[in-house]
Amino acid sequence: MTLNTQSNLARPDDFYEALIDMHRDLDDAQSQSANAQLILLLANHIGDHATLLEAMRHARDGVADVSARNGKARPLAA
Template sequence: MNTLVTTPNIPRPDDFYAELLALHEGLSKAQSDAVNARLILILANHIGDRAVLSEAMAAARDG
Protein backbone atom coordinates (compact mmCIF):
# COMPACT_ATOMS: atom_id res chain seq x y z
CA MET A 1 0.00 0.00 0.00
CA ASN A 2 1.24 3.47 -0.88
CA THR A 3 0.84 6.55 1.26
CA LEU A 4 0.08 10.09 0.26
CA VAL A 5 3.16 12.23 -0.45
CA THR A 6 2.66 15.65 1.13
CA THR A 7 6.22 16.93 0.96
CA PRO A 8 7.30 19.00 -2.08
CA ASN A 9 7.58 16.55 -4.97
CA ILE A 10 7.13 18.54 -8.21
CA PRO A 11 10.21 19.66 -10.12
CA ARG A 12 10.11 23.39 -10.87
CA PRO A 13 6.87 23.97 -8.92
CA ASP A 14 6.61 27.60 -10.03
CA ASP A 15 6.51 26.48 -13.66
CA PHE A 16 3.82 23.94 -12.84
CA TYR A 17 1.76 26.58 -11.02
CA ALA A 18 2.06 28.96 -13.98
CA GLU A 19 0.92 26.19 -16.33
CA LEU A 20 -2.01 25.41 -14.05
CA LEU A 21 -3.06 29.06 -14.02
CA ALA A 22 -2.70 29.27 -17.81
CA LEU A 23 -5.02 26.27 -18.14
CA HIS A 24 -7.84 28.46 -16.79
CA GLU A 25 -7.16 31.62 -18.78
CA GLY A 26 -10.19 32.80 -20.72
CA LEU A 27 -12.55 30.28 -19.16
CA SER A 28 -15.78 31.12 -17.39
CA LYS A 29 -16.21 30.01 -13.76
CA ALA A 30 -18.29 27.03 -14.94
CA GLN A 31 -15.70 26.04 -17.56
CA SER A 32 -12.88 26.41 -15.02
CA ASP A 33 -14.76 24.25 -12.52
CA ALA A 34 -15.32 21.60 -15.22
CA VAL A 35 -11.61 21.61 -16.15
CA ASN A 36 -10.70 21.19 -12.47
CA ALA A 37 -13.13 18.27 -12.14
CA ARG A 38 -11.75 16.56 -15.25
CA LEU A 39 -8.17 17.08 -14.07
CA ILE A 40 -8.98 15.62 -10.65
CA LEU A 41 -10.59 12.54 -12.23
CA ILE A 42 -7.69 12.05 -14.67
CA LEU A 43 -5.12 12.28 -11.88
CA ALA A 44 -7.20 10.09 -9.55
CA ASN A 45 -7.36 7.44 -12.26
CA HIS A 46 -3.60 7.69 -12.72
CA ILE A 47 -3.00 7.26 -8.97
CA GLY A 48 -5.48 4.40 -8.84
CA ASP A 49 -4.92 3.58 -5.16
CA ARG A 50 -8.17 4.10 -3.25
CA ALA A 51 -6.40 4.41 0.11
CA VAL A 52 -4.15 7.18 -1.21
CA LEU A 53 -7.12 8.91 -2.84
CA SER A 54 -9.09 8.78 0.41
CA GLU A 55 -6.09 10.17 2.27
CA ALA A 56 -5.81 13.00 -0.28
CA MET A 57 -9.50 13.85 0.00
CA ALA A 58 -9.25 14.01 3.78
CA ALA A 59 -6.14 16.21 3.56
CA ALA A 60 -7.86 18.54 1.10
CA ARG A 61 -10.93 18.85 3.26
CA ASP A 62 -8.96 19.45 6.45
CA GLY A 63 -6.81 22.06 4.72
Template structure:
Protein backbone atom coordinates (compact mmCIF):
# COMPACT_ATOMS: atom_id res chain seq x y z
CA UNK A 1 0.00 0.00 0.00
CA UNK A 2 1.13 3.52 -0.77
CA UNK A 3 1.97 5.69 2.21
CA UNK A 4 -0.18 8.77 1.79
CA UNK A 5 1.29 12.22 2.06
CA UNK A 6 -1.45 14.61 1.06
CA UNK A 7 -4.53 12.60 0.28
CA UNK A 8 -7.03 12.20 3.10
CA UNK A 9 -8.26 8.60 2.93
CA UNK A 10 -10.05 8.68 6.29
CA UNK A 11 -13.85 8.87 6.24
CA UNK A 12 -14.78 12.54 5.87
CA UNK A 13 -18.42 12.60 4.71
CA UNK A 14 -20.99 13.48 7.34
CA UNK A 15 -23.65 11.40 5.57
CA UNK A 16 -21.86 8.88 3.32
CA UNK A 17 -25.02 6.85 2.72
CA UNK A 18 -26.78 9.94 1.37
CA UNK A 19 -23.91 10.60 -1.03
CA UNK A 20 -23.90 6.95 -2.15
CA UNK A 21 -27.65 7.10 -2.78
CA UNK A 22 -27.26 10.34 -4.78
CA UNK A 23 -24.50 8.68 -6.84
CA UNK A 24 -26.70 5.66 -7.55
CA UNK A 25 -29.61 7.97 -8.43
CA UNK A 26 -27.39 9.89 -10.87
CA UNK A 27 -26.79 6.64 -12.78
CA UNK A 28 -30.39 5.48 -12.75
CA UNK A 29 -31.87 5.20 -16.24
CA UNK A 30 -28.53 5.96 -17.94
CA UNK A 31 -27.05 3.75 -20.62
CA UNK A 32 -23.61 2.24 -19.97
CA UNK A 33 -22.04 4.94 -22.16
CA UNK A 34 -23.92 7.73 -20.38
CA UNK A 35 -22.96 6.26 -17.01
CA UNK A 36 -19.28 6.20 -17.97
CA UNK A 37 -19.54 9.79 -19.22
CA UNK A 38 -21.19 10.90 -15.97
CA UNK A 39 -18.38 9.23 -13.98
CA UNK A 40 -15.73 10.91 -16.13
CA UNK A 41 -17.38 14.32 -15.70
CA UNK A 42 -17.65 13.82 -11.94
CA UNK A 43 -13.99 12.81 -11.68
CA UNK A 44 -12.86 15.85 -13.68
CA UNK A 45 -15.07 18.23 -11.68
CA UNK A 46 -13.72 16.90 -8.38
CA UNK A 47 -10.12 16.90 -9.67
CA UNK A 48 -10.53 20.53 -10.67
CA UNK A 49 -11.95 21.33 -7.23
CA UNK A 50 -8.99 19.64 -5.51
CA UNK A 51 -6.58 21.37 -7.85
CA UNK A 52 -3.41 19.88 -6.35
CA UNK A 53 -1.61 17.70 -8.88
CA UNK A 54 0.46 15.83 -6.28
CA UNK A 55 -2.67 14.85 -4.38
CA UNK A 56 -4.41 13.79 -7.60
CA UNK A 57 -1.43 11.68 -8.70
CA UNK A 58 -1.47 10.00 -5.30
CA UNK A 59 -5.19 9.29 -5.67
CA UNK A 60 -4.61 7.76 -9.12
CA UNK A 61 -1.94 5.44 -7.74
CA UNK A 62 -4.12 4.32 -4.84
CA UNK A 63 -7.15 3.78 -7.10
CA UNK A 64 -5.09 1.59 -9.44
CA UNK A 65 -3.59 -0.58 -6.68
CA UNK A 66 -4.22 -4.26 -7.23
CA UNK A 67 -5.95 -3.86 -10.59
CA UNK A 68 -3.12 -5.32 -12.68
Protein backbone atom coordinates (compact mmCIF):
# COMPACT_ATOMS: atom_id res chain seq x y z
CA MET A 1 0.00 0.00 0.00
CA THR A 2 1.37 3.41 -0.97
CA LEU A 3 0.94 6.31 1.42
CA ASN A 4 -1.45 8.89 0.00
CA THR A 5 -0.09 12.34 0.86
CA GLN A 6 -2.58 14.21 -1.33
CA SER A 7 -5.66 15.86 0.15
CA ASN A 8 -8.14 13.01 0.65
CA LEU A 9 -10.63 14.29 3.23
CA ALA A 10 -14.17 14.85 1.98
CA ARG A 11 -14.74 17.49 4.69
CA PRO A 12 -11.32 18.67 5.93
CA ASP A 13 -12.66 21.65 7.90
CA ASP A 14 -15.18 19.46 9.70
CA PHE A 15 -12.46 16.94 10.51
CA TYR A 16 -10.17 19.65 11.87
CA GLU A 17 -12.98 21.02 14.02
CA ALA A 18 -13.73 17.53 15.37
CA LEU A 19 -10.03 17.00 16.11
CA ILE A 20 -9.89 20.26 18.05
CA ASP A 21 -13.12 19.32 19.88
CA MET A 22 -11.58 15.98 20.85
CA HIS A 23 -8.99 17.93 22.88
CA ARG A 24 -11.41 20.39 24.48
CA ASP A 25 -11.21 20.40 28.30
CA LEU A 26 -8.31 17.92 28.37
CA ASP A 27 -5.08 18.69 30.18
CA ASP A 28 -1.77 18.17 28.34
CA ALA A 29 -1.34 14.55 29.49
CA GLN A 30 -4.92 13.65 28.53
CA SER A 31 -4.49 15.36 25.16
CA GLN A 32 -1.30 13.41 24.47
CA SER A 33 -3.05 10.19 25.48
CA ALA A 34 -5.98 10.95 23.17
CA ASN A 35 -3.54 11.61 20.30
CA ALA A 36 -1.69 8.36 20.99
CA GLN A 37 -4.92 6.37 21.09
CA LEU A 38 -6.09 7.96 17.83
CA ILE A 39 -2.76 7.18 16.17
CA LEU A 40 -2.90 3.54 17.28
CA LEU A 41 -6.51 3.16 16.12
CA LEU A 42 -5.70 4.61 12.70
CA ALA A 43 -2.49 2.56 12.45
CA ASN A 44 -4.47 -0.57 13.19
CA HIS A 45 -7.00 0.41 10.52
CA ILE A 46 -4.22 0.94 7.94
CA GLY A 47 -2.45 -2.22 8.99
CA ASP A 48 0.38 -2.11 6.41
CA HIS A 49 3.77 -1.86 8.16
CA ALA A 50 5.61 -0.24 5.24
CA THR A 51 2.89 2.41 4.83
CA LEU A 52 3.00 3.20 8.55
CA LEU A 53 6.81 3.55 8.47
CA GLU A 54 6.52 5.89 5.49
CA ALA A 55 3.92 7.96 7.35
CA MET A 56 6.20 8.19 10.39
CA ARG A 57 9.08 9.36 8.18
CA HIS A 58 6.85 12.05 6.64
CA ALA A 59 5.67 13.17 10.08
CA ARG A 60 9.21 13.41 11.44
CA ASP A 61 10.44 15.25 8.36
CA GLY A 62 7.53 17.67 8.72
CA VAL A 63 8.58 18.49 12.29
CA ALA A 64 12.18 18.98 11.17
CA ASP A 65 11.01 21.28 8.33
CA VAL A 66 8.99 23.41 10.77
CA SER A 67 11.97 23.63 13.12
CA ALA A 68 14.22 24.72 10.26
CA ARG A 69 11.74 27.42 9.20
CA ASN A 70 11.62 28.67 12.80
CA GLY A 71 15.41 28.99 12.91
CA LYS A 72 15.98 25.94 15.08
CA ALA A 73 18.52 23.28 14.34
CA ARG A 74 17.21 20.32 12.38
CA PRO A 75 17.20 17.15 14.54
CA LEU A 76 19.49 14.32 13.56
CA ALA A 77 17.83 11.48 11.69
CA ALA A 78 17.24 8.36 13.72
